[in-house]
Amino acid sequence: MSKKSRAKGEKSDMETEALQAANEELRTKLTNIQIEFQQEKTKVGKLREKIQEVKQEREQEQHKHTAYVSELKAKLHEEKMKELQSVRELLIRQHEQEVARMVKIKDGEIQRLQSTVNVLRDGAADKVKTALLSEAKEEARKAFDGERMKLQQEILELKSGKKQLEEALNNIMQADKMKAADLRTAYQSHQDEINRIKRECEKEIRRL
8 A cells, every 4th residue: 555655646746747847838838929929019019100100201292292283283374374475475466467467558559549549630641541551451461361371271181182082093993903804804714615615516516
């Protein structure tokens, strides 16, 4: 009985030591896990700080971008207004030049009419007749030149048509010549055939 009691006591001590060793090992692992958890917690905190910094930088960049876009819009509007102003000034200058040109033309017409009135008032009928005659000659010359150009164009068109007709006529004559030659050849062949038949008939008659 004493041996059994000693064996049980030794076994119980061994189990206790094993449990203590397992507890120590678990305690060590728990400590390591706590240390790792604390490290990860620190990393997460740093990551949150980094995310906050990135967010702030992004907001700052967005504010900068918005300000830059607003500045570009303002600059574009200013340039557009300048361009519109320059176009407006150019159109005004062109309009003024056109008005000045029309006024100059009207002034020239008024002066010409005034000179004509003065000539008529002074009784210079010969000058009026000469001027009217020269104007009539000029108009007649213009009309003659226009009619001459028209006739020349018609002559060119007639020459072109004549040339086309001559070519067509030559082609027709050539075709007729070829057709006549074919007819002569066919007639000669026909005559030869008739003569051959005649000779054969005569031979047949003499034989009979």
